Each structure stands twice: as C-alpha cells, then as structure tokens.
Amino acid sequence: MGAMTEAAIDNRDTRERILDAAEAVFMACGYDGASLRQITGEAEVNLAAGHYHFGSKEALFQAVLNRRLHVLNQERLRVLDEMEAKAGGAPLKPSQILDAFFGTLLRMAIAHGDRGQTFLRLIGRTLTEPAEFIRTVLSKEFADVLERYKAALFRALPEVPKEEIVWRFHFMLGATSYAIAGTDTLRLVTDWQTGAIDDDLERLLPRLMSFLLGGLRAPLPAAASPNPQPRGNGRTRRKKP
Amino acid sequence: MGAMTEAAIDNRDTRERILDAAEAVFMACGYDGASLRQITGEAEVNLAAGHYHFGSKEALFQAVLNRRLHVLNQERLRVLDEMEAKAGGAPLKPSQILDAFFGTLLRMAIAHGDRGQTFLRLIGRTLTEPAEFIRTVLSKEFADVLERYKAALFRALPEVPKEEIVWRFHFMLGATSYAIAGTDTLRLVTDWQTGAIDDDLERLLPRLMSFLLGGLRAPLPAAASPNPQPRGNGRTRRKKP
DNA sequence: GTCTATACCCTGATAGAC
C-alpha cells in the first residue's frame, strides 16, 4: 500500500487515460475511422503505450466496450431477477421484460448525462459494426443476458412459437440499435434539424417501447404460407384458449 | 458506331469488372475492410484504374451502391404509383405501404437468387455502416422514395402524429436492416446453426411484415409524459374525435 | 482518353534500447 509508488499511479492513469480517449475517439469516428495515433495523442501517451497495455487495436476496443457493457448487462440481470422474484413464479408481462431490457439501457444513459449519451451512441454504433471480431465480442458479452431474457419471453408468451420470439427479439434489437446509434441515421427519414436532441432522448423510451411492444405482440404471420401479401392488417388478436 | 474500337470495348469492360469485383469484396469485407488493391487485383486491372474511373474509394462504393439501389427504389416508386392509381384517391392501407417498401426489397432479392442475396446483405450492411459519407449517399438516394412513402403513411394513418410515424419508420428501417444484414447478427440472439438460410429468406418476409405492422400500428405512447413505465400494454386504441 | 508505374503519407504492429 505504501508501495503505491509514483510509477504505479502513473501506470493506472495511463491505462485509464487511454480507455477514456479511446472511448471518445471510437465514438466519434467508428472503429475503423479511429487511429491509435489519434487516441494515444489525445491521451497524451506514447503510441506504443496502447499496444503495451492492450496488445492491439481490437483488444483496446474490446476493453472500451466491456467496461460499459458489463455494468449494463449486470444491471439488466439484476432488474430481471428482481422482477421475477416479485412475481413469485408467475410469468412476467412482455412490457415488463422489454422495459427491463431496453428501458434499463436508456435510463442508464439518461442518468449519466452527456457521458451516458456518448456511451449510448457507442453501443448503438457498435451493434451495427460489421467487423467480425466485434460480433464475437458482443455475442460473448451478451450470451447470458440474452439467454435469460429469451427464457422470460418464452414464459410470457407461451402461445407464440419460440422461433418467432427469437426473430422478433432480433427485430427489436435492430430497431433499438438504429434508434440509439445517433440522430445521424434519423436524418435519413426526416429533415427536421431538431436541435432538441436531448429532449428527444427522454421521449425516445416511450416511443420505442410502444413500437417494440406492438411488434412483439403482433398477430402471427400466416403459418408456412409464403404469401407475399400479409393479411394481418385488422385488429385480429390471438384468442386465449 | 463503327468507331467502337477495341479500346472502347476494353474500357467498358474495365469499369464493369471493377464494379463487379468491388461489389463482391465490399460485401465480403465491409467498406473499410476492403482494399482497392484487393478489388483491382480481383478485377485484374491496375490499381490506378479504379482511381481513374471512379476517383476515390468512396466514389467507387457509391457507384456500386447506386447501381443496385437505384433500380430498387425505382421499383418501389413504381409499385407505390400503381397502388395509388388503383386506389383512386383513397388512402392506402398501412399493410400495402409496408409491403410495397419492404416487400419489394425482399422479393427482388429472392427473385435474383444468389446474386440477390449478396445484394441484400450488402444493402443491409451498408445501412448499418457508420461512415459519414455513406449516409450522405444514402440520404440522397433515398430522399425521393422516403418522401413519397412518408406521405403515403401520413395519409394512411391520419390519426397518428406525423412525428410518431417518422420515428416508427426509422424503427422499421432498423429492424429490417438488422434482419437482412445477414445471419451473422442473428447469431447474437440464437444458437441454431440453421443451414437452411435460404429457406428462411422466404419466411423472413411474412415474419418481418407482421412485426413491422404491429409496431407501426401500436397504441401511441402516453403523450408528453416522460413516464418510464409505458402503460400501452393493452389493446387500447386511440379514439377518433 | 485509358491505363500503368511509381511515389507519398498514413495506418497498425513490432523489436529493442533505456
């Protein structure tokens, strides 16, 4: 403890500084767009220091990601645990599950202010990164959480085929990634130069949630019919037995 | 005409060869992952030929994209025109509009076999590319189509605020991009090593369509209340005045 | 006009001195 020399302090600071700078630059430029020289320059450390502490650009990105994703997913598990405990064995409602998964994400981002927004956009961006190794990282980090949430959804919607639920989970992830990847993408659809992006972040949650719920609980597609004209237009609802 | 010298023929072939090779490599490696040397090498042309014909890697990518996107969006406009003509002034049904937009995409892909699948994955991948210039390209290419389809949706859902429709359009684009970006992403959610991906492509359309329709027509979120617990769980429907 | 050869500066990565 008294052995906490200046060198050791510097070391810890170097690592943290690199992580912080990397998060900002990755966020601003994407994985490929960011350069190690830019990151280490902003962190005011030597170029090789990045390689010394993390080994490679990929590993650095992975470290940046995990630092945030881990606490998010732990929180997601905690919330789900709490809900299931409170339900005492009864299946949860779909709206509860979606809120625990997607709501936790957005609420954590809102709670952390600007930093949270950066983190949110980074995640959104990352979920849409095509690089192979990134999806490997993600699938590992998300494996537990997704398994738990899928199970919860299976129980919540026993009349919906599991295959269908998995697909719809996938659709929901896509919609959410797009929504949080930043307003850049939104400009594809709209022309508003909404300066009020911060406002919109708070409104995003209810908006997104009703969309996701509507999609998750939509009438099932006609079984195995490859009919190109879906007929599920009306308000037909699946009847309970 | 008689002046169609060998040089001119070679010229056309060079451009086409570069485009074809670029499409394949971009598709396989993503934008950043692909290198001009790899592309020109596979096309068996000189490295600088790419730069001569297209000016830059970005411009080449843009050319690759537009070649496919243009015909897709033209078809989308044609289908919408046809529907609206047939409706004779009456608003279209949301299901028709979504089918014209998303169904046209998937049906064109299915109709073109393997080539179509490549094209589909390329588009899905592109829609999730974070690079700035790519979204610039996309927003130009999609401007007309999105404007037309937004207008159609506004007319189809007069009781839903336009702002909400735009958001939901955005969500739908995200869900679809994810769905078609390839099964790689799907492995995040599922463990099935489904070899039958081709089968699934045909089933994707009805699946996706019911999800999107459900989301588009979902009950509206509680107006301006930043309540984190969305209550739109039941089938409450917005009343007409 | 088309295409080639070549050079320039950037990137990520590594080895070895301190």
Added chain:
DNA sequence: GTCTATCAGGGTATAGAC
C-alpha cells in the same frame, strides 16, 4: 513501463506510356 525506429500494407495523386 516507456519510448524510438522500423516495417508492411493501406488510400491517394501524378507523370508518362499507349
């Protein structure tokens, strides 16, 4: 642990061959 030097590979630009 930290830094310097150096490497192969990337996109880009240009001068010159046909």
